[in-house]
Amino acid sequence: MPAKNETISITVVGHSLGAALATINALDIVTNGYNVPTGHPKKACLVTAFPFASPKVGDENFRKKFSSSEKLRALRVTNAIDIVPSSLQADITTSLETYLHLIAGTKGIDSKDFDLGGRRGIALVNKGKDALNDDCKIPAQWWVAKNKNMVQNGNDGSWSSAAPYIPPPPEDDKKK
Secondary structure (H helix, E strand, C coil), rough: CCCCCCCEEEEEEEHHHHHHHHHHHHHHHHCCCCCCCCCCCCCCCCEEEEEEEECEEHHHHHHHHHHHHCEEECCEEEECCCCHHHHHCCHHHHHHHHHHHHHHHECCCCCCCCCCCCCCHHHHHHHHCCCCCCHHHCCCCCCCCCCCCEECCCCCCCEECCCCCCCCCCHHHHHH
């Protein structure tokens, strides 16, 4: 139980994709009034986000909503050599696979090499968007009803349509 005159606040913290989620979560808390004590609507507490190495989050409307919220603050911490905060736009619903693809292929901060080494299928990048060039021969936004039977092949990470399942014929009782 807080002391009578104690100031209460909510802090959300995350790193990388978790930082993007923390930023979204902070706005969600304020927008939905979860920072307002029951029975005390004028005593909303401050919500602060500390996103570390976060990809950019939201569009212009998101930025305006975030910036105009009186009880919402953020201190975005980035590292100059980290590509995630400067080059990625986090659209949580469609960019997770792209983001994970980049993480899986990165060889570290001292290397400019990129090699998936079979850790993630390139087709996952196009799962919910059209991000690959046509040379990859992966359909755009393939995660739709007609493509839900796509399966990952072995360890190479490639994707293709699964062979249709044809149940075996019922056994003839006379053969037993």
